[in-house]
Amino acid sequence: MSGGILQAAGPVAGRIADLGWLLLGGGALIFLFVMVLLALALRQRRGRMQPLVWVLGGGVLFPAVVLSALFFWALPLAPVARQAPPPGALHITVTGRMWWWELRYAAEGAHGEFLAANEVRIPVGRPVWLALAADDVIHSFWVPQLAGKIDMVPGRMQHLLLEADRPGIYRGQCAEFCGEQHARMALQVVALPPADFESWRQAQLLPAPQAVTPLQQRGQQVFLAKRCDACHTVRGITGDAQLGPDLTHVGSRLQIGAGTLANSPQALAQWIAHVQDIKHGARMPSYDRLDAASLDALAHWLGSLQ
Numbered sequence: 001m002s003g004g005i006l007q008a009a010g011p012v013a014g015r016i017a018d019l020g021w022l023l024l025g026g027g028a029l030i031f032l033f034v035m036v037l038l039a040l041a042l043r044q045r046r047g048r049m050q051p052l053v054w055v056l057g058g059g060v061l062f063p064a065v066v067l068s069a070l071f072f073w074a075l076p077l078a079p080v081a082r083q084a085p086p087p088g089a090l091h092i093t094v095t096g097r098m099w100w101w102e103l104r105y106a107a108e109g110a111h112g113e114f115l116a117a118n119e120v121r122i123p124v125g126r127p128v129w130l131a132l133a134a135d136d137v138i139h140s141f142w143v144p145q146l147a148g149k150i151d152m153v154p155g156r157m158q159h160l161l162l163e164a165d166r167p168g169i170y171r172g173q174c175a176e177f178c179g180e181q182h183a184r185m186a187l188q189v190v191a192l193p194p195a196d197f198e199s200w201r202q203a204q205l206l207p208a209p210q211a212v213t214p215l216q217q218r219g220q221q222v223f224l225a226k227r228c229d230a231c232h233t234v235r236g237i238t239g240d241a242q243l244g245p246d247l248t249h250v251g252s253r254l255q256i257g258a259g260t261l262a263n264s265p266q267a268l269a270q271w272i273a274h275v276q277d278i279k280h281g282a283r284m285p286s287y288d289r290l291d292a293a294s295l296d297a298l299a300h301w302l303g304s305l306q
């Protein structure tokens with residue numbers, strides 16, 4: 001992870017952080033000022049202060065000026081003020097599912113659209129315009145170091161702008177209680193230098209690589225024999241199924257299960273055999289009766305889908 005959640009890593013989050021510190025600092029100063037006044041008032045004799053000046057000045061004028069200034073300063077930060085994407089933005093539709101994130105990168109120039117899950121790779125220094133949707137219940141998209149937080153409401157499309165100004169991995173989390181595994185509904189934003197993003201995107205657009213070794217071929221057979229393709233798509237190998245994350249390039253992800261496990265062939269095997277112990281209630285059954293050799297081949301093949 002790159003820095004603590006209070007360290008803004010882009011212009012959008014930067015303005016929110018500025019506002020947060022301003023409110024905190026300003027609030028602290030005003031609090032101190034009021035405490036000083038209180039102390040003075042307790043020590044003053046009756047009649048020496050002028051009540052009308054303090055009531056109108058401190059009670060009406062001062063809050064009116066401070067709050068109006070804050071209001072106009074913060075207005076452009078409100079999501080409702082941004083109904084259109086800035087020019088040159090990268091467009092991604094993020095759909096909250098129980099309990100993972102479906103990502104759809106929009107077609108752009110010569111690039112087609114493609115699906116990914118849980119790991120939002122973006123180029124540094126370019127605004128990213130997110131369209132946020134939900135399939136089942138209300139979720140909330142929140143990557144504190146890059147942008148504000150906004151609810152994902154079924155039947156409605158919300159928008160959020162984010163931008164990273166330095167490479168890094170920024171953690172996000174569903175911020176609206178959405179059921180049993182709400183806590184394990186994390187995501188990662190991986191900000192890459194533009195050239196690295198481009199090569200990642202090129203690779204994502206390709207169908208899954210061919211299984212070459214006998215172990216990989218066996219893994220692919222197990223995947224089809226166990227009907228994993230009823231819920232998962234592996235482009236070039238299965239039909240289209242979207243009940244679970246697209247696995248075409250699952251091997252290239254840093255984590256699986258929406259931030260639950262660091263990705264590795266061992267973790268993939270563990271996930272497949274024991275998902276209901278690892279992430280109870282997840283919309284995928286545990287395959288705990290697969291023999292060890294098949295499980296190993298399956299995990300190995302999934303890991304090779306880079």
Ligand SMILES: [Cu+2]
Nearest residue numbers: 139174178185
């Ligand atoms: Cu959620």
